Amino acid sequence: MEFTAKQISELLNGTVEGDENVIVNSFSKIEEGKPGSLSFLANPKYTNYIYETEASVVLVNNTFVSSKEIKSTLIRVEDSYKSIAQLLEIYNSMTEKPSGIEKQAFVHKKAKTGKNVYVGAFAYIGKGAVIGNNVQIYPGAYIGNDVQIGENSVIYPGVKIYYKTQIGKDCTIHAGSVIGADGFGFAPNTDGAFLKIAQIGNVIIEDNVELGALVTIDRATMGSTIIRKGVKLDNHNHVAHNVEIGQNTVIAAQSGIAGTAKIGENCMFGGQVGISPHVKIANGTKLSAQSGIANSVKKEDSILMGAPAYDIRQYHKSYIHFKNLDKIVKRLDELEKKLNNEV
């Protein structure tokens, strides 16, 4: 697949500066740009690379002003990051997609599959499951009884989805994730042992959700654990029973949300964050990586850090003093000495 700068520019509604006939056939990062590749400049931190890059074509924002000569052909667009995302998507959509039901798949006779569905070998689709049009289910995935999966969703290899889970349209679930396993519910017995609380609820995942690899979302004890539309969870996230995550919230890898917590909309959490059971997190909350939330966050758009977490600027101030505690205590020693000598 080869394109000229002119062709790409037309696709993106951009304008060319330089040789419009130069040909590219791959993508590269601007700091690693090679001849024949297309790159982009979005983050101003990387501006210096544009004067050195070997990339044949570079996408830049309309507002970009060069301060030196540039070897590459430029394509000016309104938002270079979105334009590169658009091109990557086009490139990606040109790779061959699997289709059909492979011979070694297991599809229960009482399951329903839509049009143009892919079911890979060793995938298992249980009784009463309903699989929408254009859904792709990769090899070794397990779709339990009565699970519903909406149109265009992609279930990667080895994903395990327990019975009665509902998944919306245009969702992506990466390999090895487990949806609908039992919530962690036990009642203590008098002898120190624990009695299991049966988990009879389910999991509901709305449209346009993406889950990374090896994510777990537990079924509710009663009712539903709910992931609202547009949520993005990175690898190794843990979502406990009866949690609800509001729409368009994004959570980085290895974070954990304990039972019955309610996470607002448009939140952004860093990696390895921990949320205590039963808390509510206001819309737009941002949590720094490794933060721990012990109590509800009531003010919207808070930016928090620490364990337990509080205002990130305050945290940074405290942490600078923490690093200096040895000096601070020596100052205190000094003062005490002075005062005691005086007295």
Place this chain on the structure above:
Amino acid sequence: MEFTAKQISELLNGTVEGDENVIVNSFSKIEEGKPGSLSFLANPKYTNYIYETEASVVLVNNTFVSSKEIKSTLIRVEDSYKSIAQLLEIYNSMTEKPSGIEKQAFVHKKAKTGKNVYVGAFAYIGKGAVIGNNVQIYPGAYIGNDVQIGENSVIYPGVKIYYKTQIGKDCTIHAGSVIGADGFGFAPNTDGAFLKIAQIGNVIIEDNVELGALVTIDRATMGSTIIRKGVKLDNHNHVAHNVEIGQNTVIAAQSGIAGTAKIGENCMFGGQVGISPHVKIANGTKLSAQSGIANSVKKEDSILMGAPAYDIRQYHKSYIHFKNLDKIVKRLDELEKKLNNEV
């Protein structure tokens, strides 16, 4: 499945207050109670909801005293939480359980399977494995050579159990967990590379253990990694080689226990806890979420927090001061100024 309040009350050995003929066919949480559902009140925090709930029937403790009128029929029992657990279990046990050996399963001719066993499609049972009566092995699970699994245990989809692992009776292992992978053992070479130490031990899991989804328990270098009876580990837990976890200990999600650590009985750990190699943790130790244990905990029933963890009340005191460090240092500045001016 429909029941009257009277029928449920008889089952639980309770007493009815209100309409004993009202019919329920589902469960609900008290704050989300709907007509036709049965709910319960166990945690006093939720008491206010009982005056507003739409649930047709609510289980309450014998000791419950109402302060306002309640629309729902009440069933009084000794322990409403245990009663609801009992009902959920009954409800759960009425859902169809899979049975038989599905055609696409692989069962080695030298493996032994007990009576009334379920082996799902694409499950693999290796040479010399011994599977007890009533065991359920879901699709895509892997049972290595010479693995033993005791009666009534449930192995969910995609669980991977390496050779020679021993699993007791009445255990539950959720999807994607990996039991018996090599411990992380390497010896440094003089050239900076690492030499693998072969891990020739195994894993022993005693009776009535529940492991969540995507848990790892590594095999011992020599000897056994041991999970004692009644232990409950939540999703994404990591248990390294040669660890021992004492009976009825409960650990929340994403915690990690490093090599050769010995965890006592009846401990409770929050999520994302880390335990250093070789330490011993006394019986009854409670660890707050995200704690880190660097040294052995010798006193039983300690409640610890922080990294490294220490007494939780002391930690909370220190943390309040930490949050105020900026003010504290300003007070110190002030004092120094005063003293220096004086002098």
Place this chain on the structure above:
Amino acid sequence: MEFTAKQISELLNGTVEGDENVIVNSFSKIEEGKPGSLSFLANPKYTNYIYETEASVVLVNNTFVSSKEIKSTLIRVEDSYKSIAQLLEIYNSMTEKPSGIEKQAFVHKKAKTGKNVYVGAFAYIGKGAVIGNNVQIYPGAYIGNDVQIGENSVIYPGVKIYYKTQIGKDCTIHAGSVIGADGFGFAPNTDGAFLKIAQIGNVIIEDNVELGALVTIDRATMGSTIIRKGVKLDNHNHVAHNVEIGQNTVIAAQSGIAGTAKIGENCMFGGQVGISPHVKIANGTKLSAQSGIANSVKKEDSILMGAPAYDIRQYHKSYIHFKNLDKIVKRLDELEKKLNNEV
């Protein structure tokens, strides 16, 4: 398999002290040594056990000097830890290895498999995949299109490898790990929703790498995520898109490395460490468990702790004061009182 002390000594080029005809048939740790077993003493902490152990034979360093009588036969070698590693490896290599392509495996007709390959039942090998000689692919593993796997590598059950991943020689990947899932890349839209950035790069794993169970290594947005030769990653590690990990770096369980971070050679990270996006970590950096790295580490061989992490000795000093903050603030109160009384 039984050996005399003499036979083992000859194998290891050691010297026997005591009965050279004593027979052993198993391994044990020195503190749990049983008659008929072989044990070793490497860590001086365990020296006391040598006077009590029931092990029939103990490997010790040539430099070992006993202070009391020892019942066991000793074999003196240059490095007892390396010798035991060598023996474990010999023992391990004597256990039966699977071979051949099991009937229920799926191997695409356009995939290539080398000599002496094992492909277990329900394993899937996609179009264009190239599998080297002596590779073992256990049941339920998924090898995507155009994946390459070098000679002697072992892919344990249920590992999922996405298309175009390249894996070197002598690698080991434990069960359930996911290599090549999409990086976590999204661009915010004006309406609060997120647009997926197609991830069109791949993952390259060089020779002699070992990955534990349930590790994730995401494919690059463009270019490659790279794991250099000799790297060892423990269970539940997360490696994001476009990360590079330098050779012989070792990372304990549950650590996470965010996008585009570059980790140097010969680093050692404890468990549950978090690395921020885009940072560079110098060669030889050591990080204490649960550390968080927010900025690049420029000085080689630094030993760091905390979140954000800094010099470990400084951290320990600060932490001691942190634990005493309540007392420190009381001293400050006292000083203020004195000064105010005086004035």
